[in-house]
């Protein structure tokens with residue numbers, strides 16, 4: 001992506017990361033993240049190319065409808081897409097909530113990158129959106145994701161059946177971030 005396009009689509013910047021809108025040119029790099037069997041073990045299956053393209057298209061629709069979605073997460077040191085992180089509207093127990101979601105390429109796990117991106121999304125969400133809380137919906141066995149939620153300031157609220165799966169609801173309130 002040319003520098004001027006990157007700046008046009010940029011949403012957030014942290015010490016090590018740039019978050020910008022996904023585009024259909026990101027399919028190959030995002031497939032390296034979402035196509036990884038180990039990373040996607042809490043999903044029904046790892047994504048293939050058409051699923052990754054559909055994932056990007058769904059987020060482009062979200063940018064148009066809501067002004068936000070999951071954003072491409074770019075590692076500044078390599079200028080490469082290494083995951084996605086952002087905000088997604090979800091229906092939970094009949095209530096509209098905004099979820100912080102994240103996926104990072106497996107060879108970069110454990111460096112605090114998901115936490116850095118998610119904390120920036122939390123601040124963006126509270127600064128730009130009206131709601132009083134942000135949530136994360138996490139498989140109970142997904143310890144790394146639960147730990148990221150905690151480091152974002154979230155607490156476990158309850159465990160429910162959501163979309164036919166046991167799911168932990170983590171939440172952070174505006175005033176305790």
Ligand SMILES: CC(C)(COP(=O)(O)OP(=O)(O)OC[C@H]1O[C@@H](n2cnc3c(N)ncnc32)[C@H](O)[C@@H]1OP(=O)(O)O)[C@@H](O)C(=O)NCCC(=O)NCCS
Pocket residue numbers: 039040042102103104105108109110111112113114115116137138139142143144145147148
């Ligand atoms: C969840 C995910 C995004 C975390 O990315 P990351 O960049 O490695 O996250 P961070 O480095 O910021 O933090 C991970 C934390 O989990 C901890 N962790 C990871 N695996 C763990 C395990 N098996 N047991 C205990 N803690 C674990 C790490 O030690 C770290 O905590 P710490 O800083 O207190 O030591 C990454 O594992 C991923 O992409 N998973 C697949 C996609 C996914 O499940 N997304 C979430 C959907 S709800």
